[in-house]
Amino acid sequence: MANLEIIPVPTRILTDKDDIIDIVEKYAGTKIGKNDVISVAESVVAITQGRIVRPEDLTISRVAQLLCRFIPDYGSLASPHGMQSLMDIEGKWRVTFALILGFLAKVIGKNGVFYKFGGEQAALIDDVTGTMPPFDKYIVYGPKDPQTVVKKLQERLGCFGAVIADVNDLKRSRIVGVTDGVDGDKVAHLLIDNPFGNASQKTPIVIIKNFKQYQG
Amino acid sequence: MEFLYGLIGIVIVVVILVKLFLLREGDAIIDVRTDAHTAFVVDELTKDSVTVSTKVEFANIGTQCGTIMDCYVRSLLPYEQFDGVKVEAKAELDGAPREDDYFEAVLIQRKESINVWVKIKITARKTADIKEALIDMVDLPVDLVYQYAARKPWAITKKRIVLKAEDIAKLVGVILAK
Numbered sequence: 001m002a003n004l005e006i007i008p009v010p011t012r013i014l015t016d017k018d019d020i021i022d023i024v025e026k027y028a029g030t031k032i033g034k035n036d037v038i039s040v041a042e043s044v045v046a047i048t049q050g051r052i053v054r055p056e057d058l059t060i061s062r063v064a065q066l067l068c069r070f071i072p073d074y075g076s077l078a079s080p081h082g083m084q085s086l087m088d089i090e091g092k093w094r095v096t097f098a099l100i101l102g103f104l105a106k107v108i109g110k111n112g113v114f115y116k117f118g119g120e121q122a123a124l125i126d127d128v129t130g131t132m133p134p135f136d137k138y139i140v141y142g143p144k145d146p147q148t149v150v151k152k153l154q155e156r157l158g159c160f161g162a163v164i165a166d167v168n169d170l171k172r173s174r175i176v177g178v179t180d181g182v183d184g185d186k187v188a189h190l191l192i193d194n195p196f197g198n199a200s201q202k203t204p205i206v207i208i209k210n211f212k213q214y215q216g
Numbered sequence: 217m218e219f220l221y222g223l224i225g226i227v228i229v230v231v232i233l234v235k236l237f238l239l240r241e242g243d244a245i246i247d248v249r250t251d252a253h254t255a256f257v258v259d260e261l262t263k264d265s266v267t268v269s270t271k272v273e274f275a276n277i278g279t280q281c282g283t284i285m286d287c288y289v290r291s292l293l294p295y296e297q298f299d300g301v302k303v304e305a306k307a308e309l310d311g312a313p314r315e316d317d318y319f320e321a322v323l324i325q326r327k328e329s330i331n332v333w334v335k336i337k338i339t340a341r342k343t344a345d346i347k348e349a350l351i352d353m354v355d356l357p358v359d360l361v362y363q364y365a366a367r368k369p370w371a372i373t374k375k376r377i378v379l380k381a382e383d384i385a386k387l388v389g390v391i392l393a394k
Contacts, residue, residue, distance in 0.1 A: 055285070060369045069238055069367055073281040073326070080369045128285055128365070129321040136321040137285060 005209035007031065008195045010202050013132065016050035021152050023048070028205050029157060035212040036159050037187060041196045042124065042166040042176045043131045043140045044204035045149060051141040053088075055081035055128060058139075063092060067099050076127035076139075085139045090119030098122070124166065124176065132202065142166075146177025154179045160212040163187050167194045183215050244282030244366030246324065249273045250375040253334070258387050265339040266346050266388050270377065271310065272332050272360060276324040280366050287319045287362040289334050290374070293354070300349045301338045305358050308333045334360060334377060338384070347390045353381045 009028045014020075024040060032038055046052070060080045068083035077083045087095050095118050102114025115123045124142025131140055143149060146164045153162035161182030166174045173192045175184035187208065195206045208214075250272055259267040276282045289305035306317045310331035314320075324330055336358060340349035356379040363372045385392045 055365065055370050065367075065369065066234075069241060073367075078281070079283070079365050079367070081365065127283075129283060129323055133318055133320050 002035065002210040002213055004190075004211065004214045005207075006190060006195050007207040007209060008197065008203035009205040009207060011204060013134075013202060014044055014048055014204065016048060016052070018048045020045050020048040020149065021156050024153055024205055025156055028207055032157050032159050032207050033209070034158060034160060035210050037161045037163060037182060037208040037211040038153055038157055038159055039163045039165050039187065039191060039206040039208060040149075040153070041204040042143055042146075042164050043126055043135075045143040045146070045164050046124075046140050047131070047135055049144050051144060052135060052138040053085055053141075054138055055079075058084045058088070060084045061087070061092070063087070063096060067096065070099060070103065076125050076130060077122070079127055082125060082127040082139060085141070086118065086121055086125055089121050089141065094119060095122075123174075142176065150177040150179045165191050165196075165206075167191045167196055169194050182211070186215055187211070241367075242279035243368060244276050244280045244324070244326065244364075245278035246282050246284070246362075246364050246366075247275045247277050248360065248362065248375045249275060250360060250377050253377055256379060256383055256387060259335065261388060262346070264344050264346050265337060266350075266384070267335060267337040268379065268384065268387060269333050269335045272334060272375075272377070273329050274324060274332060274362075275329040276326055278366070279326050281326060282324045282364060282366040283321060284319075284324065284330070285321045285363040285365055285370060287332060287360070288317075289336070290359040290361055291336065292357045292359065298352065298354045300340065300342055300352055301346075302341050303356065304337045304339075306335050307360065307362075308335060332360070334358065336379060347388055350385055350388055350390050351393050353384055353392065355379070355381050356384070 011027045058081050064084040064087055065080045068078055068080050071078040077086055098114050098118035101117055105113035121142050126140040129136050150162040161179040163175050164177040166176050171192055173188040175188050178184040197203045254271040256268045256270045259269050287307040289307050291303040291305040293303050307319055340346045343349050358377050359374040361374040
């Protein structure tokens, strides 16, 4: 049986002037086979889609200043600009309601309710320092239409599957978009050690060789 | 009416509880200790220029994580005052030297510190000899400008450091003109 192998692929810094499909093909196209899964970092997909905002360009409301105080200080929504960026996308009242609901749920010992009702961006937004320069000074949203992106990647590269992954050094690994037939949980598990590297390592693409056989 | 009073009472209690919570949680307090910066040292001395640096502690003495979003150094030596040298200055995170003058945003956890190097390059303008140029040097103020954020919206502020004429003269081994 062919060996499972995880290969990080370095690129130059990608910006909103890049097309993520073209870029992945350019840097990984010759390395990927029909049994492999291509994995792309969530924040980099979002950056190429222009889904970024500078804190200086936001009008920060009093509600955002208050609500951010209820998020632990290591969270991306713990700053007024982080919280405002979520409110601008998901709506002020939805976020407020979700936070109150989350607080009440926590009182009875249930976690994660805020992220369930606060909109999909609640768990995807990266605050400043969350990604590599020059985007360390930006808030980066989650990618738009991740399912469409992974489908296009798979079609262009002719590989077994494609995923968009949100992985960090704190052993968090989550699949944001995945093509049909690929077990996202298994991919997430394989990426748990963050082969994408940290902020300044330019490896937003990871090839999982022979994933088809591994998945069985 | 009783319902209305009850509602008002609940609102008041919630407001008080929220205020108490906010007081207990506190915020990041970034203390930029320019008063306690290290003595200037010479990084590089060439025929026509000298580069000196000093280390400044950024301490988060608050109770929440803080972010330094950007940091740079503004030198303040107008040619009206002294036109014998050209001054360039930059801020550099300790342990993460960069040649591009870019300051990568950095977190400071509660009760922790980072150190920032203030680097000043002084180049002779009217002569090819920096030592000759520095004979007439004056005190050189530089502002350490930083953008920070925590639980309050981002803000920009600055702290001043002065490179004394006597100090730079001593570092390069010249005697100032009277």
